[in-house]
Amino acid sequence: xxxxxxxxxxxxxxxxxxxxxxxxxxxxxxxxxxxxxxxxxxxxxxxxxxxxxxxxxxxxxxxxxxxxxxxxxxxxxxxxxxxxxxxxxx
Numbered sequence: 001x002x003x004x005x006x007x008x009x010x011x012x013x014x015x016x017x018x019x020x021x022x023x024x025x026x027x028x029x030x031x032x033x034x035x036x037x038x039x040x041x042x043x044x045x046x047x048x049x050x051x052x053x054x055x056x057x058x059x060x061x062x063x064x065x066x067x068x069x070x071x072x073x074x075x076x077x078x079x080x081x082x083x084x085x086x087x088x089x090x
Contacts, residue, residue, distance in 0.1 A: 002065035004058070016054050023047040059085055 004010050027043045063082045 002062050004061050005065075009057075009061070013054055013057060016050065020047055020050045020054070023050065055089075059089070 004013065023043060024047055027040060027047065030040050030043065059082075062085060063078055
């Protein structure tokens with residue numbers, strides 16, 4: 001299994017997740033305060049898109065990286081791996 005080794009990439013992903021966390025807290029407050037359902041769903045949609053961005057960035061990492069000590073994979077193997085990951089988690 002591959003891991004995220006690039007420190008800058010890790011930091012960017014964690015910052016994005018912290019922003020999503022803030023969005024979710026804001027949505028919770030909106031619900032508690034009785035905001036309009038359309039505004040709440042708009043914010044939920046934005047949070048979901050932000051999570052999707054993180055998901056696809058991490059998925060790309062999994063596809064690009066070879067497991068430690070493994071030989072480089074052929075393009076067909078990488079494509080197969082991508083299809084498996086998307087079927088499993090997408």
